[in-house]
Amino acid sequence: MTDRLRLGVNIDHVATIRNARGGDHPDPLRAAQIAAAAGADGITAHLREDRRHITDDDIARLMGEIDLPLNLEMAATEEMLEIALRHRPHAACIVPEKREERTTEGGLDAAGMHDQLAAFVARLTAAGIRVSLFIEPDERQVEAALRLRAPVVEFHTGRFAHVDGDDRSAELKRIGDCAALAVKNGIEPHAGHGLTFANVVPVAAIPQLAELNIGHFLVGEAIFTGLEASIQRMRGLMDEAR
Ligand code: PXP
Secondary structure: OOOOEEEEEEEEHHHHHHHHHHOOOHHHHHHHHHHHHHOOOOEEEEOOOOOOOOHHHHHHHHHHHOOEEEEEEEOOOOHHHHHHHHHHEEEEEEOOOOOOOOOOOOOOOOOOOOOHHHEEEEEEHHHOOOEEEEEEEOOOHHHHHOOOOOOOOEEEEEHHHHOHHHHHHHHHHHHHHHHHHHHHOOEEEEOOOOOOEEEEEEHOOOOOOEEEEOOHHHHHHHHHHHHHHHHHHHHHHHHHHO
């Protein structure tokens, strides 16, 4: 059991709003500062190939000016590898990326991409970056992460967030079983995607999970209550679940 469940606040969509007008407001760096004050344990940002939200300059500023650990989400491309090796964030979460998708729609096929990912994980690890693989809660993928020597996996909770009833219970069980399998094999399990005030509690109650990464809902809710209040409420729900 990991007592304190860490909260990584994903600030991508602060940048989405900024980019809608092409200026510099709202600033994701300011959001990261507020997140830190509100109890976030880390900042997560996805530098996409098309730079639709976070930009290279945002990453440089986050690395230079924020004390919290940065979890850089990135596709397994040479361009992103070079950027990660230059900035050396605390962690790099490797995600699948399709140009036409609205968000990261599924987990990485760590099993099918072993050869491509092996060198990637090794180079990031050698640079002192903690590698996480964003995978579906599927035993085959956990076993593949183990073969790749990834110290962390993040389970994609998108399916859990989008189904109801028995399907949701089954998905929650898959996440719990895979979290237990990961811990048994020395891998630290995280989870994220699509988490909200309404659905976070059963995920946060999975005792093996060490971290949740949450973004879109927190930024959306911040429109109504402010970012600090939205993060604090999420933090409170996570703590109550433990
Ligand atoms: N974790 C990973 C690996 C992600 O790609 C994302 C979305 O960028 C999240 C967590 C956060 O998902 P959401 O924005 O739906 O909370």
